[in-house]
Amino acid sequence: MDVNVIKKSEGSQVQQLANEMGLRKGPWTVDEDAILTNYISTHGEGHWNSVARSAGLKRSGKSCRLRWLNYLRPDVRRGNITLQEQILILDLHFRWGNRWSKIAQHLPGRTDNEIKNYWRTRVIKQAKQLKCDVNSKQFRDALRYVWMPRLLERLHPAPQKLTNQTEPETQTGVLVSNRNGSDSGPLLCAKQSNCLSDSSSGQNVSVGNQWSSFNNQLLFEQGTNENGHGCGGGGESLECLWNDENVWFLQQQLCDDLEVKFNSLA
């Protein structure tokens, strides 16, 4: 597919210059991929502008770099984000915010672009469902105290397994949930009051340490537990965690008065 896309936004001097130089934009062709891959395998990465010129690609250096890093690199992992990766992303984003490249460094084979897309398409969607702002304390608490623990629970149905593998305090709260027939948010939250105390007393580090410990385990396990325990057999969808009941609970509790509860628990 040979696409010479002339964008509406074209008009800047840079773009005009690019056009005059005959630079291509839009989707990469198989031939272009092959040229870039061959060139880099021979000459290595870096100096992207000269790569574009020397390889005979009518692409900008930026475009070559992006194509290589996000798609052609041999160690790029394709396919669904695993449960482990989802937990890591949630945790790391909690710590660092939209530092996608920094987060990606902790997910081998995943690109910042992929993680960014995951966040925008999955996580922000959930925030909208809950009628919360994605950056609000309510939603961040929902991620931290409900979503992540439930992912962990899916990953490790038997809590003892984790307890035996990491330091004891790593497991406080986050793995506890009420499974008496139906999920019960309030009980879940009450059982996690120790976590809340940690964060509200300014001891985010301790919670971070809990997750750091678990992150190490996740990274270790990624090679052996690729499929996790998704709700649909091999499915890795998060959406199953956000069933109607959970959404209802979170809307009721988190977006209305959970913040008050947190404060009182602290």
Next chain:
DNA sequence: AAAGATCTCAACCGCGTCGCT
């Protein structure tokens, strides 16, 4: 089956930073 809505993700853009001259 078709049309419209929604989702996904590759690719682009603008901007900040870094290193060299």
Next chain:
DNA sequence: GAGCGACGCGGTTGAGATCTT
């Protein structure tokens, strides 16, 4: 220190795929 080019990052876009009606 100023100017410049290269690079990397985060935000945004839009085409194609998928789902819903």
